[in-house]
Amino acid sequence: MQLQFTINGEQITVDVNPRARLLDILRDKLGLTGAKEGCGEGECGACTIIMDGLAVNSCLIFAHQARGKEIITIESLEKDGELDQLQKAFIDSGAVQCGYCTPGMLMSCKALLMRNPKPTETEIRTAIEGNLCRCTGYIKIVNAVNSVVTNK
Amino acid sequence: MGNFHIKTPNNIEELVSCLKEVEDKTYLLSGGTDLVIKLRKNKIYTGTMIDLSGVKEMKYIKVENDIIQIGANITFSEIIENKYISQHCTCLKEAAQRVGSTQIRNMATIGGNISNAAPCADSITALMALGAKIKGINSNGEVWVRELDEVVLGAEKNKLAPDEVITEINVPLLGGGYKSSFGKIGSRTAVTIAKLNMAVVIKYNEIDGVIEDVTVALGALAPKAFISNTVGKVLLSEKPSNELLVNFKNALIQEVDIAIKGRASHPYKRIAITGLAEDVYNCLFKVMEIGGGN
Numbered sequence: 001m002q003l004q005f006t007i008n009g010e011q012i013t014v015d016v017n018p019r020a021r022l023l024d025i026l027r028d029k030l031g032l033t034g035a036k037e038g039c040g041e042g043e044c045g046a047c048t049i050i051m052d053g054l055a056v057n058s059c060l061i062f063a064h065q066a067r068g069k070e071i072i073t074i075e076s077l078e079k080d081g082e083l084d085q086l087q088k089a090f091i092d093s094g095a096v097q098c099g100y101c102t103p104g105m106l107m108s109c110k111a112l113l114m115r116n117p118k119p120t121e122t123e124i125r126t127a128i129e130g131n132l133c134r135c136t137g138y139i140k141i142v143n144a145v146n147s148v149v150t151n152k
Numbered sequence: 153m154g155n156f157h158i159k160t161p162n163n164i165e166e167l168v169s170c171l172k173e174v175e176d177k178t179y180l181l182s183g184g185t186d187l188v189i190k191l192r193k194n195k196i197y198t199g200t201m202i203d204l205s206g207v208k209e210m211k212y213i214k215v216e217n218d219i220i221q222i223g224a225n226i227t228f229s230e231i232i233e234n235k236y237i238s239q240h241c242t243c244l245k246e247a248a249q250r251v252g253s254t255q256i257r258n259m260a261t262i263g264g265n266i267s268n269a270a271p272c273a274d275s276i277t278a279l280m281a282l283g284a285k286i287k288g289i290n291s292n293g294e295v296w297v298r299e300l301d302e303v304v305l306g307a308e309k310n311k312l313a314p315d316e317v318i319t320e321i322n323v324p325l326l327g328g329g330y331k332s333s334f335g336k337i338g339s340r341t342a343v344t345i346a347k348l349n350m351a352v353v354i355k356y357n358e359i360d361g362v363i364e365d366v367t368v369a370l371g372a373l374a375p376k377a378f379i380s381n382t383v384g385k386v387l388l389s390e391k392p393s394n395e396l397l398v399n400f401k402n403a404l405i406q407e408v409d410i411a412i413k414g415r416a417s418h419p420y421k422r423i424a425i426t427g428l429a430e431d432v433y434n435c436l437f438k439v440m441e442i443g444g445g446n
Contacts, residue, residue: 130253
């Protein structure tokens with residue numbers, strides 16, 4: 001089936017298997033491999049992307065559910081070779097260790113900041129409650145987001 | 153690879169015509185957070201999926217004739233942010249806040265949660281305590297309204313006919329003096345499936361200090377959530393006190409004993425429910441500053 005949506009600012013049409021998940025299309029059809037498959041059932045958040053301004057698990061969405069929607073993936077955060085300030089903050093705070101959770105974690109935090117540029121620590125923690133990280137202990141991630149909030 | 157078809161109705165009329173062609177292997181998709189997993193786990197490669205998410209007439213929250221009408225396509229995030237729900241249905245808001253994670257709440261819908269009919273579904277327990285009714289439509293375009301209990305069979309099965317779909321959830325506006333609370337125990341705070349959940353709705357007379365009306369709903373103890381009249385009676389016509397909290401806990405323990413005696417989870421749940429009781433009780437009475445549970 002033909003599917004139309006906007007991906008990182010570009011409107012595209014792709015031919016998709018009706019049973020494919022959005023994650024499958026992003027990775028296999030569009031070559032956007034930033035979103036990862038971890039658990040495949042919405043527990044780990046490694047596949048998190050932003051759809052119409054909201055953080056969602058791309059492993060729990062059939063591709064056709066994205067019809068007409070605006071999708072943002074981790075690949076769009078860097079602009080002209082310059083990392084997004086949230087990405088820089090993750091590096092500066094030591095919030096990236098093995099890196100597997102990082103794209104999903106960044107997209108959950110980005111979605112939060114898009115809606116709420118000055119979140120409280122509780123709001124930051126709620127935003128990432130669906131993202132598992134086995135390396136950092138989360139403190140460095142919360143610190144990274146906080147540093148972006150306080151620098152604004 | 154099998155044959156899979158997607159139908160994407162954009163309004164109720166188109167939805168009704170899709171329902172006319174329902175077969176054995178037709179799946180209704182709302183948010184998808186359960187269905188994607190179900191189809192993959194059960195290796196289902198053939199069939200038809202009706203994607204309800206495009207039906208705009210199922211996406212609203214409004215108050216009419218003293219009823220809060222919640223469209224079946226409303227997500228848990230939208231429930232949490234809604235002012236009517238915050239004002240009048242605290243237990244439903246609290247239940248929505250405890251569903252999955254931010255990502256899941258952004259997609260999962262209240263209609264989907266009810267249709268999926270899991271024994272531990274957080275919204276069902278809250279809606280049961282609130283006396284919610286379910287409105288739906290069938291393939292002839294006939295609109296029906298039923299009690300929530302008549303729609304949910306339990307153990308992940310609903311009592312809907314194959315050509316029926318839930319379109320709206322009706323929650324009666326409770327009058328002055330009513331308040332509610334929801335509590336849940338899972339293995340961790342977020343993204344957790346309830347081992348126990350509970351919603352309590354009370355009417356409290358502030359002048360006399362007496363509980364005048366009460367409904368207690370319990371989830372994850374039976375194939376589906378149920379209202380416990382036994383526990384309700386313990387609270388009815390009583391004044392909040394330390395003794396009442398003890399009686400409330402004991403009544404809940406008895407309910408757990410009846411529901412799951414002999415099950416592996418029984419020894420755990422009969423203790424755990426007392427902690428849950430304390431959380432819910434304190435939420436209900438702490439705000440009234442009468443120091444009920446402390």
